[in-house]
Amino acid sequence: MLLMVVLIAAGLGVTGAGQAAAVAHYRFIVGGCGMPAKPVDMWVGAGNYKTVIALDGLRATSRKSGWAYETNIAKMAYSGVNVVEPVGGLASFYTDWNAKPGNKIKYRYRWTCRLNRIIRELDARGMATGRSGKYAIMGVSMGGGAALTYAAHHRKRISHAFSMSGYISLASPGMRTGIRIALADAGIEAGLGPFNADAMWGPPWDIRWINNDPVMQLNRMRGMKIRIASATGIWGQYNVDPVGSAKGTPLEMLALQQAGIFQAAAAAQGIPITTDYALLGTHQWDYWQDMVWRAKNSGWFRDR
Incomplete structure (x- = not known):
């Protein structure tokens, strides 16, 4: 069952040329797909030209999206871009799993199915904006x-x-082992026991790993607007927590390497993409917030 609940009727912001823009914040609940119902938060501005669905990171919670906890990207709704933030998805890779992720979760993750349902709910509320209707x-x-x-x-x-x-080149050496370790760690940290990577896409040689590897699926993205962003792992203005920053450094260095592989593969296939490589930054929300605003301010969210 899909249920729409209005949380905030409207707010006022200011856009270019001093025009007032009304922004509404909604929360709707999406069920089905064999998973417990979860909320989706949505910030909508009148006359906006695009709607973006923002997916969380590995340690997503069941209360609010990390985007809502840690960033201000919802404010894009005041100046052209509606923002949709699904809640939940801990260590799910937002995919349909083959089996339950661990013994303490009594259902199979089916996040591809859930995203399809979210899009149908957005369609029903006229959120497929822009010339493309996508x-x-x-x-x-x-x-x-x-x-x-x-x-x-x-x-x-x-x-x-x-x-x-x-992590967008899963066929790179060590990546499938790294994901296996990350899933186990995220499940343990959440008090749910280790998550099993084989339950997601099967053993490392299963074709589902190829089908979920962005580099291997590049040709399917031909004609889309594609953007990748990463920093170097070098500490910058937001690295005020030494422990968190130290953990985030190697993760971001790996992400930068992965971005380079994806960019090279796209170039080899003649697929244009946009890149954003920051000189400073580690694997944390403050830098990701800046990446979103740079994309927004460059006009990337607009249809061609």
Whole structure:
């Protein structure tokens, strides 16, 4: 069952030329797909030219999206871009799993199915804006690769795909082992026991790993607006937490390497993409927030 609940009737912001813009914040609940119902938060501005679905990172919670906890990207709704933030998806890679992720979760993740349902709900409320009538999708880390992969397999509904610090070349040496370790760690940290990567896409040689590897699916994205972003892992203005920054440095260095592989593969296939490589930054929300605003301010979210 889909239920729309209005949280905030309207707010006022200011756009270019001093014009007032009304922005509404909604929360609707999406069920089905064999998973517990979860909320989706949405910020909508009158007359906006695009709607973007923002996917969370590996340690997504069931209360609010990390985008809502950690960033101000909802403010894009005041100046052209509606923002949609699905809640949940802990260590899910926003994909349909083969089996339950672990013994303490009694259902199979089916996030591809859930995203399809979210888009149908957005359609019903006239959110497929712009000349294309399609959506943008973006994500960070785990959600970055998921955004590209979902776009590749759903190009009839997605026109823009944006990965920030994503792991987007799963065939690279060590990546499948790294994902196995990351899933186990995320499940343990959440008190749910280790998640099993084989339950997601099967053993490392299964074809589903290829089908969910953004580099391997590049040709399916031909003609879309594709953007990838990463920083270098060098500490910058937001690295005030030494422990968190130290953890984020190697993750971002790996993401930068992955971005380079994806960019090279796109160039070899003649597929144009937009890149955003920041000189400073680690694997954390402040830098991802800046990446979104640079994309917004450059006009990337607009249809061609």
